[in-house]
Amino acid sequence: MPLHLDIVTPEKMVFSDFVDNVYLPGADGELGVLPLHAGLVTALQPGELRYLRDDNVVTLAIGSGFAEITQTDVVVLTDMALGEAEIDIAQAEAAIQRAQEQLHGVDHSVDAEEVAFLQGIIARSTAAINFKRRHQV
Amino acid sequence: MANLRDIRRRIKSVKNTAQITRAMQLVAAAKMKKAQDQALGGRAYSRHLLQVLYDIRKNFAHETHPFLEQRPGQRELVLVISTDKGLCGAINTNLARKIVALTSPGADFVTVGRKLRAVCEKLGKKVVADFTVKDPVPFGETRPIASFIGRQFLARNYDKVSIAFTNFYNTLRQEPKVVTLLPLQGHRPDQEQAFELIGGGFSAAAHQSDPDRDFEFEPNPGDVLGAILPLYLNYEVFQAHLEARASEHSARMVAMKSATDNANKFIKELTLEYNKLRQGAITAELLEITTAMKAVE
Numbered sequence: 001m002p003l004h005l006d007i008v009t010p011e012k013m014v015f016s017d018f019v020d021n022v023y024l025p026g027a028d029g030e031l032g033v034l035p036l037h038a039g040l041v042t043a044l045q046p047g048e049l050r051y052l053r054d055d056n057v058v059t060l061a062i063g064s065g066f067a068e069i070t071q072t073d074v075v076v077l078t079d080m081a082l083g084e085a086e087i088d089i090a091q092a093e094a095a096i097q098r099a100q101e102q103l104h105g106v107d108h109s110v111d112a113e114e115v116a117f118l119q120g121i122i123a124r125s126t127a128a129i130n131f132k133r134r135h136q137v
Numbered sequence: 138m139a140n141l142r143d144i145r146r147r148i149k150s151v152k153n154t155a156q157i158t159r160a161m162q163l164v165a166a167a168k169m170k171k172a173q174d175q176a177l178g179g180r181a182y183s184r185h186l187l188q189v190l191y192d193i194r195k196n197f198a199h200e201t202h203p204f205l206e207q208r209p210g211q212r213e214l215v216l217v218i219s220t221d222k223g224l225c226g227a228i229n230t231n232l233a234r235k236i237v238a239l240t241s242p243g244a245d246f247v248t249v250g251r252k253l254r255a256v257c258e259k260l261g262k263k264v265v266a267d268f269t270v271k272d273p274v275p276f277g278e279t280r281p282i283a284s285f286i287g288r289q290f291l292a293r294n295y296d297k298v299s300i301a302f303t304n305f306y307n308t309l310r311q312e313p314k315v316v317t318l319l320p321l322q323g324h325r326p327d328q329e330q331a332f333e334l335i336g337g338g339f340s341a342a343a344h345q346s347d348p349d350r351d352f353e354f355e356p357n358p359g360d361v362l363g364a365i366l367p368l369y370l371n372y373e374v375f376q377a378h379l380e381a382r383a384s385e386h387s388a389r390m391v392a393m394k395s396a397t398d399n400a401n402k403f404i405k406e407l408t409l410e411y412n413k414l415r416q417g418a419i420t421a422e423l424l425e426i427t428t429a430m431k432a433v434e
Contacts, residue, residue, distance in 0.1 A: 006185065010276065010372065013181040027356050041193055042355035043364055066364060068189045068352075075185050113284050117277075 003035040005051055007060070007076045014060075014081040022074050023050040024067055033074055040069040044078060046127035061087060061131035063124030080124045087132040092125040099125075141418065144411045148404060155400035161224065162393035169308070169386035171273055176305050176376075176383035183376040186369050190321075193352050203291050204321050204366045210296035213244040214265070214289055216282065216318070216374070218302040218381040219253030221269070225389035228303050228311055229253055235313035236301050245295070247286060249378070265289075274378045276371075283374040287367065290319045302377040303384035309391060311384035318373060321366065 002018040022033045025047030049062045065078030099121040106114050217236060219229050229252045236253075237260075245263045248254040249270055257264050266285060270278045286298050298319040303311045354361045 008182045008185050010179055010182045010375070011175075012178040027360075031355075039352040040355060041189065041352050041361050043361055066189075066361065068192060070192070075189065077182065077185055077189070113280070117280065 001035045001072070003033070004073045006073070007078070007081050009078060009081050017053070020052040024076065025049065025062070033069055036071050037069050042067055044076070046124045048131055049076065059135070061128045063127065064120055079120065080128070082128060084132060084135045087128045089129055089132055092128045095125045096122050141411065141414055144407055144414065148407045148411065151400050151403050151407065155397055155404065158393045158396040158400060162390055162397055165386050165390035165393055168272070169383070169390045172379070172383040172386045173305070175273055176379040179376050179379050183372050186372055190365065190369060202362050202366050204319055204370065207320050208296040211241060212295045213241045213297045213299060214247060214286060214295040215240050215244050216247045216286055216298065216300045217249065217253050217257065218300070218377055219248070219250035220385045221251045223252060224392060225385050226392040228384055228388045232301060232303055232313040235315055239315040240299060247282070249282065270378055272382065274375070274382055276375055279375045279378050280371055283371045286319070287370055300374065300377050302381040305380045305383040305387065308387045311388055318370065321369070
């Protein structure tokens with residue numbers, strides 16, 4: 001029985017096809033999904049997503065978001081999903097730098113949402129950089 | 138009958154107009170492409186978000202979140218997304234008509250875009266906030282709008298928040314829509330229609346889902362709902378802006394194209410008339426000369 005994986009970001013549909021298994025960075029640790037998994041909705045933290053398709057393991061760096069798992073489908077909703085080739089370390093570092101500068105300018109007690117948004121950028125850029133470094137070696 | 142010089146002047150001015158509308162058409166066409174791509178690309182996300190909410194709707198019954206609270210009151214806040222610039226066909230007029238028809242008479246307004254803010258003020262409606270959103274739409278600029286209306290709802294200033302925008306179907310078809318945003322609809326079976334929301338593409342009927350399907354939640358249902366619902370609000374507002382922008386540029390492109398076509402047709406007619414008159418004038422002149430010659434003989 002196949003498992004259908006959808007990876008969606010606000011910009012586009014990143015991936016939509018049948019796979020053999022998926023590993024997700026869940027809020028409570030890494031989570032492996034095989035076909036016929038029990039229904040589950042989980043929050044995701046920035047990290048690494050792996051799926052196996054035609055005996056090839058593909059890994060992507062993803063940002064925070066959440067995933068819906070049913071027996072036949074996995075839907076991953078995240079704010080970032082990048083392959084190794086798409087990650088530019090210099091760019092990611094610049095994004096962290098910018099977010100940190102903005103974070104200093106924001107009043108933390110007033111605009112909690114803005115703070116969370118900027119911290120999200122930092123977390124996902126950091127995840128992207130770690131991912132790239134790990135796969136370069 | 139118009140004389141030659143008048144017609145020549147008119148041809149010149151119509152040509153100028155055609156040149157301007159043609160330039161505007163080209164600009165709108167370029168922007169339209171971008172806006173349409175962005176709107177269509179964003180739909181997958183908002184559709185899947187909706188799908189997840191739809192699948193777990195049964196669990197809403199056990200969990201309460203302030204965004205789900207149905208209140209008996211009737212105070213309504215309407216977020217209106219119109220355009221900053223005109224010359225885009227009838228989309229603002231159509232949207233205004235829809236708003237008058239579908240919102241409660243005492244509703245207050247939050248506006249994006251200058252065109253309908255002016256209309257709201259003229260109608261004597263209260264505009265509580267006004268935002269400007271750049272083009273192309275950055276997510277960072279729609280987020281404050283979503284958090285503003287979220288706060289208004291949570292503070293119990295309003296019992297219902299709607300969003301009025303122009304939904305994009307294709308280059309030739311855009312439709313005004315008024316959709317209830319808060320309290321989030323659709324978690325009761327009789328409200329399933331409400332799931333056919335922004336952008337279209339998701340229909341509860343087509344989405345095969347077993348309503349009795351059980352879901353586990355990680356870390357726990359409260360946290361997951363607490364994360365999904367604000368995200369949903371943010372992205373629905375964002376997607377509505379994308380749809381409105383794609384509609385605006387499409388409508389402007391079409392309006393400018395028909396304006397250019399009209400101008401060109403007009404030029405052709407005027408040129409024909411001009412040539413006829415010119416010919417007539419030459420014939421008359423020749424006739425005069427020949428008659429004069431004859432008289433001299």
